[in-house]
Amino acid sequence: MKNVLIIGGGGREHALGWALSRSQTGVNLFFAPGNAGTAGLPRAHNLALGAEEVEALTLHALEHRPDLVVVGPEVPLAAGLADNLRDAGLAVFGPGAVGARLEASKSWAKNFMQRHNIPTAAQKIFEETQPALQYLEEQTGPFVIKADGLAAGKGVLVTGDLLEARKFVQEALGGDLFGQAGRLILIEEFMTGLEVSILALCDTVSKVIIPLEPASDYKRAFDGDQGPNTGGMGAYSPPGFMTPELRQRIDTEILQPTLNGLIAEGIDYRGIVYAGLMITPQGPKVVEYNCRFGDPETQSLIPRLESDIFEVLDYTARGKLAELPPLQWKPGVSVGVVLASGGYPGPYAKGRPVSGLENFDNSGEVFLFHAGTGFGPNGKVVTAGGRVFNLIVLGEEMANARQHVYNILDEDVIRFEGLNYRRDIAAREVE
Numbered sequence: 524m525k526n527v528l529i530i531g532g533g534g535r536e537h538a539l540g541w542a543l544s545r546s547q548t549g550v551n552l553f554f555a556p557g558n559a560g561t562a563g564l565p566r567a568h569n570l571a572l573g574a575e576e577v578e579a580l581t582l583h584a585l586e587h588r589p590d591l592v593v594v595g596p597e598v599p600l601a602a603g604l605a606d607n608l609r610d611a612g613l614a615v616f617g618p619g620a621v622g623a624r625l626e627a628s629k630s631w632a633k634n635f636m637q638r639h640n641i642p643t644a645a646q647k648i649f650e651e652t653q654p655a656l657q658y659l660e661e662q663t664g665p666f667v668i669k670a671d672g673l674a675a676g677k678g679v680l681v682t683g684d685l686l687e688a689r690k691f692v693q694e695a696l697g698g699d700l701f702g703q704a705g706r707l708i709l710i711e712e713f714m715t716g717l718e719v720s721i722l723a724l725c726d727t728v729s730k731v732i733i734p735l736e737p738a739s740d741y742k743r744a745f746d747g748d749q750g751p752n753t754g755g756m757g758a759y760s761p762p763g764f765m766t767p768e769l770r771q772r773i774d775t776e777i778l779q780p781t782l783n784g785l786i787a788e789g790i791d792y793r794g795i796v797y798a799g800l801m802i803t804p805q806g807p808k809v810v811e812y813n814c815r816f817g818d819p820e821t822q823s824l825i826p827r828l829e830s831d832i833f834e835v836l837d838y839t840a841r842g843k844l845a846e847l848p849p850l851q852w853k854p855g856v857s858v859g860v861v862l863a864s865g866g867y868p869g870p871y872a873k874g875r876p877v878s879g880l881e882n883f884d885n886s887g888e889v890f891l892f893h894a895g896t897g898f899g900p901n902g903k904v905v906t907a908g909g910r911v912f913n914l915i916v917l918g919e920e921m922a923n924a925r926q927h928v929y930n931i932l933d934e935d936v937i938r939f940e941g942l943n944y945r946r947d948i949a950a951r952e953v954e
């Protein structure tokens with residue numbers, strides 16, 4: 524038996540934990556903090572430790588010395604949790620603080636891409652309000668403005684409205700909209716094209732980068748890509764436009780140069796490089812990097828993966844990814860819809876009882892992963908976050924899988940007050 528500590532408590536961590544619980548290796552799972560779904564996995568325990576309590580997590584891990592630590596979210600990675608644990612000889616899936624700058628500092632990531640000729644949108648970096656406003660006046664729009672640091676997905680504005688753009692600049696640089704994260708901003712060239720998320724296993728020790736299957740996520744709150752940005756409202760895999768030629772181009776033009784750049788700069792990177800790409804008329808360009816598994820992409824990808832996830836994560840963490848047998852994927856597709864609390868990404872209620880959970884056993888082609896869930900006073904599952912569940916359906920093709928996921932939702936198989944979801948996940952694939 525191996526002991527695996529998973530940091531985080533969202534749908535991503537439930538999906539990873541579910542797959543780990545089925546590993547041939549046999550694992551005991553410890554989640555910090557986990558959710559109601561992870562608590563129900565076999566041989567699993569939720570710990571009373573938050574994903575951002577880096578010191579307490581370090582102490583816990585050094586005391587218990589798990590065989591593998593998997594860090595889900597970006598905040599503890601950027602704060603150096605993986606460095607602390609690796610320095611103490613533990614196997615950790617996730618980069619150290621230096622590698623995590625790919626996500627934690629957009630200006631650092633842009634400079635990295637420039638140093639290594641990785642295609643991305645042109646941009647200018649500003650520290651002062653006046654020159655930034657001046658520069659905005661000279662642009663035609665749409666305007667793309669980003670806070671440099673971590674802002675939980677809220678640090679990006681894309682707008683055709685110059686007044687809104689000016690306000691964002693003033694509030695970030697002049698005010699305190701993003702705190703330290705907004706001390707620098709980037710004003711970027713607007714790119715057009717289709718978006719795709721490429722999550723790649725990256726190991727600078729054995730020097731390989733291996734993409735998972737491509738996925739598309741939906742960042743806006745409402746159908747038709749309307750409303751505010753969220754953490755993600757659904758994802759499907761694979762997008763139909765991802766031809767073998769395009770996959771090859773992404774490997775040659777984006778992934779290999781990213782790996783080589785990390786190696787050239789002496790950065791020990793063992794974890795996921797997530798490249799958010801825009802497929803522009805000139806070819807694939809990086810919109811952003813993340814230093815971790817995407818959420819909700821991971822929930823739509825994991826049920827498609829046939830390889831043993833413990834081996835995948837463990838080989839990467841130990842710097843032996845080059846020795847891993849090729850990844851095996853189930854044929855077919857997946858569609859995943861996020862079930863959110865009404866009001867999300869704004870204020871929303873918590874503690875709403877959930878019913879219908881007994882209809883899901885995550886063994887066939889339908890998967891219910893918990894995200895923001897917890898236990899109420901009577902031990903029953905209640906809502907505890909903005910994104911509450913991910914409902915994933917596998918299918919031979921997108922049309923059936925889509926139909927199946929929305930049939931389950933239409934029949935109210937799972938219910939809580941305020942349940943809210945997008946109806947157009949993967950719709951563009953079947954139109």
Ligand code: AMP
Nearest residue numbers: 644667679681711712713714799810811
């Ligand atoms: P990010 O957090 O950097 O991924 O940005 C959030 C979303 O804003 C992306 O998924 C894109 O849809 C959009 N976006 C970001 N940068 C650009 C850009 N340079 N051109 C067009 N759209 C962008």
Ligand code: GLY
Nearest residue numbers: 740755817818819
């Ligand atoms: N799905 C986007 C993210 O994980 O940041």
